[in-house]
Amino acid sequence: MWPYPKVIAHRGGGILAPENTLAAMRCGLEHGFAAVEFDVMLSKDGIPVLMHDPEFGRTVSGHGAVADTLAADLQKKDAGKWLAERFAGEPVPLYADIVHFCRQHGIWMNVEIKPAPGVEEETGRVVAEQTQALFADVAVTDDLHLPLFSSFSFSALMAAKHAAPTIPRGFLMDKVTRDWKACLQELAARALHTNHKYLTPEMTKEIKDGGYGVFCYTVNTPERATEILHWGVDAFCTDRIDLIPADF
Secondary structure, three states: OOOOOOEEEEOOOHHHOOOOOHHHHHHHHHOOOOEEEEEEEEOOOOOEEEOOOOEOOOOOOOOOEHHHOOHHHHOOOEOOOOOOHHHOOOEOOEHHHHHHHHHHOOOEEEEEEOOOOOOHHHHHHHHHHHHHHHOOOOOOOOHHHOOEEEEOOHHHHHHHHHHOOOOOEEEEEOOOOOOHHHHHHHHOOOEEEEEHHHOOHHHHHHHHHOOOEEEEEOOOOHHHHHHHHHHOOOEEEEOOOOOOOOOO
């Protein structure tokens, strides 16, 4: 059901590095994490880049949107200074560059497909096609060397399924709704990814009994991590890679 690592560094380095950057991936690795989660969306010219927010202003200063900006121009933007001066000049990375880094260092990836509004299917398709090309040398049965897609967008994940059916999928739901099983079945998903705040022991058991893995976001205390693992949760991501070690 869940062959992947148990503790995953959220957006690369959690709170210790600017999210969704190469610096974040290096930070996670330095803290012993060989598993990361990060967000991917498309630039104006249809190139997958790492970014969580569709609009500028939080991690990238200024006004504008990722979907309206060329990838080359996104790479010139400062995605690090917002967190700390020592990260000033850290660029918005291309997805392909992060994949190369992670593969080089043996880092497993949970790739969250994060489409801007209106381009859900295109984002799922393009990210899936590029992923399939980047992992063309990996056997389809080699779980620990293939990434796991996830998305809150059903249509994006369905497009990814059609474009790259051999890349596994997990469906993201903030709150688990009654149709969770039908959604996972249609997506041929491997796991349900959900907010730990709304999960219950009973729901965990129901999902696990259905043959699916259970992944939670974003768990930031050792006490809560211990509690949900006792419920049967398979894995979780954390911002506090300084408090919760990879081998927790």
